[in-house]
Amino acid sequence: MSGRCDCGCRGTSAATPTEVTNPPGQGAIHYRVGTYREFRSSMLARLSGPAYPALRDLTVRTPDDPAIGLLDTWAVLGDLLTFYSERIANEGYLRTATEDGSLTLLGRLVGHRPRPGVAADTFLAYTLDRDPRPGQETPVLIPRGARSQSVPGPGEEPQSFETSEELTARWSWNELAVLRRRPYQVTxxxxxxxxxxxxxxxxxxxxxxxxxxxxxxxxxxxxxxxxxxxxxxxxxxxxxxxxxxxLPIAAQPSLKRLREELGRWIAPSAKDSPHPRPRGSRLVERFDKDVLAPLRGDLDALKTATALAERLIRDVERVHEAAELARRYQDIAGWFETLAAKFIELTGQARALEPPQPPKPPAGDGKSEPLFAGLRLGSDAVAEHGGQRTVATEPNETGEPANPANPAFRGLGALLPALRTAPVRPPAGARHLARDPERIYAPGSDIGAQLLAVLDTRVRDQLHDAWRQADLTAPLALATVQVMRATATPFGATAPMKPRYKNNNEIDHYEDWPLSGSTSLDTTVTYDTAGTVPAKITFTHSVADSSSPTKELTLPDDEEINKKVPDVGPGEVQVSTLLPPPEPDPDPAGEPGGAAPPPPRTRTRSASARNCCPSCPRPPCSSPGPTATTGCWSPSPTAPPPSNTAWGPTSPPRSGRSAGSPSTWPAGRPPANPPPSA
Structure with missing residues (x-):
């Protein structure tokens, strides 16, 4: 026998509290100082220990003893307390926390607000069976809330999904191709x-x-x-x-060209400037002295695109300030706005000429606002680094401080301006909105639409929704794209030149034929029943094989007119009428010894039509008879002009005024109103 007693009478050493060790990088924290077994064995060992001599008489160690049962109860209580203490300690760190409430509280320490959970979604593809009836295709309505279940992978559970809206499906849509490109509108x-x-x-x-x-x-x-x-x-x-x-790409303008164009826009003289200045404006003169004159002097010194862009950006602000000052004068303000738009355009072109720039250093490069300046705690930059005074603060050979600031403090200094900004609270209602009468009744406001919605109840509910969807600035769409492949000589290029005639029908000069084809102006003069007085004139303008609507002009028989006939071809038609003066009566009737009065004469009138059409080679003419037709003739490029026949040989002889032989017509143009016998 070894002499060792295992009955517990000698007792054991105390096992609690146990030593707790937590190495870094663990997924859970060990915080328990003992378990139920360790607490029970420690209390049993202390019953026979020298520290508690009064308990030596308790030699019973069976579980049915009341004293041992009491110790067992305390061991259970210790186990519960240490378990929950360990869980509470784990919830105090982000890596070991498992409760949503703990994670939310930890996020609030840095200003994080978690968003509510969103259900998972996916896209479903339905496949329908073909309708067995030939030529029939029955649409199938998939109702909202139709359930679908995913196919789980190894170690996963199936997930159920429900459709969010109704879907109309057809069997012909089973194999829809994927849309790989989208049409676009070319403007x-x-x-x-x-x-x-x-x-x-x-x-x-x-x-x-x-x-x-x-x-x-x-x-x-x-x-x-x-x-x-x-x-x-x-x-x-x-x-x-x-x-x-x-498509061809427009070449980028050079820096020299940009400077030349800028020089033309800011030139002091308005002779060659594409943007003439308003005269008599002291504001423009002061702006030229303060801004444009220095810019003209420094224009040759801007050797790089970056320097030109930075200078224009600085001057654009001055232009906007001047435009604001000249807002009361529309012409001067418009001049400044046009100049600002040109400066912005040249700035963009100069930026396009810049070489690729290296990325900018981050904000925490030691050059941002120091913490003592952000906190406004004083001007001691030495005591700012973590609250400890440093010894060396002079810059070293690289130009950086020997003791750079703590990055954490530099980050805090960058956050202070945003944290100091007061939050913007939305107004409680429409009555609490700031109302500016100048903005409410300004041109372009919706005060008119609001009044319309109040006065007309039929459009009150749908007015703004329909107005919002109206496309008021629709771009000009592309009509056609034509490929210009054929190279040909224009029609009529080999035809002879068109002659121009003088008043005596002699050729004056030659010119090109008009490209509009043959042009004619037909004039029809209709006489009265007696054939002596013109009653109506009709004009018809024709180009090639098409003719414009006929224009008619009724001639009054009791007054003279001089008016233009509108919409008769590209030229101008003017009609003038003249009433002949009444002839004096040499021997009025009723005087003694006087001769018999002559027979009554018909009062006639002359009418003339003048056409100012540039393609008309000669003035209009007329022919005798109840209805006379004259024409304005313009030959086509491929047909030679007709020969001009002098008037007279083909005209009928003139009837004599007395009972004699017929006489000839006098030289010149024929009479406007020949007698019916002619």
């Missing part, structure tokens, strides 16, 4: 910025060197809405079924 502004153009299809037959004509308006007068571009390169993407057409 004149976007065309200037784009370097490539994507065209659907690969059989467009566009080659490098072809010219593309972009037509944004089909109107003939909109010449400024057509742009011609030469294709530098073409790339065919057969996988995506598109043709990539390259």
């Amino acid at each position: 004149p502004d976007r065309l200037e910025k784009r370097t490539e153009l994507f065209v659907a299809g690969t059989a467009n037959n566009v080659k490098p060197g072809d010219q593309l004509l972009f037509v944004f308006s089909a109107e003939e007068s909109a010449r400024d809405k057509r742009f011609l571009r030469t294709v530098p390169h073409v790339r065919i993407d057969r996988e995506n079924d598109v043709t990539v057409i390259g």
Whole structure:
């Protein structure tokens, strides 16, 4: 026998409190000084220990003894207290905390506010069976809240999802291709910025060197809405079924060109300046003396694009200040605003010429505001570094302080301005909003829309929603893109020049044919039933094979007129009428011995039409009869002009005034109103 007693009469040594050790980087903290078994064995050992001689008589160690049962109860209580103490200690650190409340409280120490939890979402693809009936396709409505379950992986649990809205599905949509590109709208502004153009299809037959004509308006007068571009390169993407057409890139202006353009804009004389100055403005003269004159003097010294951009940025602020001072004078304020816009444009072009710049150093490079300045605690920079005075504060050879500030304090100094800013509280209601009458009734405000919504209850609820969705600034869309491949001579280029005639029908000079084709102005004069007085004139203007609507002018028989006929071709038509003076009666009736009065004569009137059409080679003419038709003739570029036949040989002979033989017409133009017998 060894003589060792295991009955517990000799007791054991106390095992509590145990030593607690926590090495760094652990996922949990050990904080318990003992467990139930350790507490119970320690109390049993102390029953026979020399420190408690009064307890030596308690020699029983069976669990049914009341004293041992009391010790067991205290051991259980110690185990519970140490367990919860350890859990509380773990909740005090971010790495070991497991409760959401503990993490929220820890985040509040640094100003973090966790957002509420968001349910997971995913995209579902439904596949429908084809309708067996030929030519039929029945839409299927997938209701809101339809459940779907994910396929779990190894060690995972299935997740259930519900649809958030109704979905109309068809079997023809089972194999929808993925949208790999999105159509875009080409506008004149976007065309200037784009370097490539994507065209659907690969059989467009566009080659490098072809010219593309972009037509944004089909109107003939909109010449400024057509742009011609030469294709530098073409790339065919057969996988995506598109043709990539390259567009020319505008060359960047040089620094010399930018300085020359700036010099023209700030030149003192308005003769060659693209931006003439308002005259008689002392504000402009003072601005030229204070800002533009120094800029003209320093223009040659701006050798780099960066220097030019920085100088213009500084001067732009001065221009805005001057524009604000001249706000009462619209023409002067507009001059300053235009100058500011030009300075900003030149600044952007100068920035584009800058070489790539290295990244800026972070804010904590030792050059930010020191902590003592941020806290406003004094000017002792030496005592600022962590509350301890340093010995050496002079900069070393590299230019940095020998004892740099603590990064934590530098970060705190950067946070102070934001923390000192008072929070902006939203107004409690509409009545608490700041109301400025100048802004409420200013041009462009919505006071008119508000009054309309109050006065008309039918549009009160939908007015602002419909107004918000209205596209009031829709850009000009691209109408067509034409490929200019063919090179041909213009039609009529080989035709002879068009002759111009003098009044005596002799050729004066030659000129180019008009490009509008054959142009004619038909004039029809309708006489009264007696065939002596013009009653109506009709004008018809024709270009090539098309004619404009007919214009009619009714001639009064009791007064003279001199008026223009509108909308008769590109020229000007003016109609003048003249009433002949009444002839005196040599022997009035009723006098003794007088001869019989002559038979009554018909009162006639002459009418003339003058056409100022530039393509008319000769003045209009007329022919006798109840209805006379005259024409303004302009030959086509491919047809020679007709021969001019002198008037007279083909005219009928003039009837004599007495019972004699017929006489000829006098030289000159035919009479406007020949007698019916002619």
